[in-house]
Amino acid sequence: MLYFQLVILAGTVMLAYYFEYTDTFSVHVQGFFCYDSALTKPYLGGEERSAVPPALLYALVAGLPTLMIMVTETVLFLVQYTSKEFDRLETTVATGDCCYLNPLVRRTFRFLGVYTFGLFTVDIFVNAGQVVTGNLAPYFLTVCKPNFTALGCQQALRYISHQEACTGDQGDILRARKTFPSKEAALSVYGALYLAMYVTCTVRAKGTRLAKPVVSLTLVCLAFLTGLNRVAEYRNHWADVIAGFVIGGAIATFLVVCVVHNFKGKLLLGEDPPPSPSQDPLPGGSVLNMGRVDASLEKYIASQIWNADKGFMTMEADFQEPHRLR
Template structure:
């Protein structure tokens, strides 16, 4: 008999839509905050000074970000597209495998979300995992942009794009510290970009996407023959993220500290979402075939055999045989229990001798 979805009470329906509204508001606020950090000048970048002829900031400038070996457009496309495709395809395949292995009439194939609509478990799981992943992407972007705005850390090629006039600044020796913003004469956009390197956004986004997707593959795919395939694929994704950070250092676009900080942010956010939010991607693709106990009042109960302890037998015998006697003290009950045990062992030895 197919399981019938239980209709919600009006109060439960209000709670559901309240929770949904709160989540949508949080998601919208996260997207808006990321937008203000990324595309507006609402938050001013901290202007950090530098020493004259500082070799840490005098590396060559290899061109804009688009000329990098891993340009931002390619990185963002991979970070957004690959996990989305993998999760959608995997959830669809797993759902179809489980769906085809069951009888079509043996269970309910939809999940009730309110009195007005029904939601397929495939859609529910896919939207849940992708929604959490998207929220994590914007969260990583906010953390990274906040760190860049607050610190204003200089890139390795800062002096190359800044083009300061060392003679006018009085840089007769390298220990002179320059703190005013007007010291630079180069392109203002390049200078602003060179002041936003800590932590590395590319490193944070790449390791976040790699760890989230690797965790999904490890926790979700349970097919035979994947004992080595899953670790290889997961470690391959982490290796690509690591190479992304190495590329940022090799092209003098970030310091080692910038890349390490980005890795820490990406790993921390991905771990938190996987463990605490999606609970290691646990969840049923379909509803259980067996209806709940509350819906089966006439179902036979399974009797489980249970071994009673000697103390329980003694107490039961005392309650049935000595109901009319006055209550005994704790000491008398303990002594009586041991006498009863000794009598049981004597009876057992008598049976053994009789059999012999």
């Protein structure tokens, strides 16, 4: 099953790569109305000039959960490891038939593997939505630079549907056609919710009753501010950001609840399970079982002897009855 899961993860990564860095899936060309005020917002430059540039966002989304999960799992493992006797704990678990993994490594890779899978899943969902809809950014007409006179835009309600209407930079135009849903909003909410639920479900130390809500709400607030920044910089519509929030939150909730089951599981394998009623815990269990069998045999033999004696006495009485009559 481990190899099968790795194959699924590799396929997810490849699909996200094809969506992100190749032209395998062409973007739907959506038309626009002449002088549409919703598409004439100013263009503030490339994504790297944003208040939350992609490099910073991706570093936080990938690095912060990884660091926090590794540190938390290590601390919890050490606390539990030192709180019990060494000879009463089993510190390794089997993985397949070839190797053994420490429970710390197993849990950490499980949670981070699911998180990584979710990241690429969010990216695939977002890219699929952007390719299918081709929704236009608020600054689309600014970078499109259409010749309204040549297009016959004497009336503002005239609809332009052909791709050749734009005369601006083709790279900027392509990015302006891929805004629904917002990738930045989806990734930020996914990372924030996954990490918030991890902290809430895993950390159960005393004195964290208020610390856990503060950390969780801080993460969610940062993700919310990321979506607001996209709207404030005219890079996305409100509908784009809300759709990104829904996608990221739904995938994070599904993975936490249905896949990792609210991060339940022991850091260390507990003590040996109690023997079932069908098993004898004593080393001399076989002798006791033989004793029970011998006792049953003795009862059976005694009952047979008693029945035989009773039958013999009955036959003897029948034989003596005629002599008494004489």
